[in-house]
Amino acid sequence: MENFKLLELAEQAKENAYVPYSKFKVGAALLTKNGKVYTGCNVEVASFGATNCAERTAIFKAISEGETEFEKIAVASSNDDETFPCGICRQVIVEFSKDLKIILGSTSKNIIKEYTIDDLLPHSFTSDDL
Template sequence: MNEKELLQKAIEAKEKAYVPYSKFPVGAALLTKSGKVFTGCNIECASFGGTNCAERTALFKAISEGEKEIEAIAVVSDNEDYTFPCGICRQVILEFGREIKIILGNKKGQIQVFTIEDLLPKSFSGVDLEKK
């Protein structure tokens, strides 16, 4: 699956977002190394701490289905500019590999690609726990 196809899956997932408070729908599509795609949208809660981002929704769906080898995650919103994963999502994504591609699309159809390492340099991960 190429970057544009994965972004299209993220756009479709965005349409399912539950965002009665922020009115800021986000969609994500995750590609595993085995070729499976898992989608997610943001899901808000009146108690904002209970809100879950699109990226983590897709990631948790993949992990709960036994897929732990992640190739890429595409992220889109209705914003004119790119919507980057939040800090919590970056940390959770990093848990499954430093080379995971983050594919961002904007309303103009432009694409930017980063690794999670690019977005979260000098990070703390499970490797640090092994250095005790």
């Protein structure tokens, strides 16, 4: 699947975000190595520490369905520009995929950037360090 299409799916998933406090919507679309897409949005609750990011929602949905091999993840947000995954999501990404491509941007602005997890989380702590 092309990056543009995956980013469109992330933008669609963003519309389901439950963000009554920040109003900052984020959507993610995760492409598995066997071609299936899992989407996710951010979900906020009054106890802010229980909030979950769009990236982790998509990844955990995939894991719960037995998927463990991922090709790329697209992320879109309310700012309609590049929105980088937070540190917690970067750590979850590297747990499951050290070669995952991360697609960020906006289809309406034709901004589509591609990164690796090593770009975003160099010198990461992984199971190799245990």
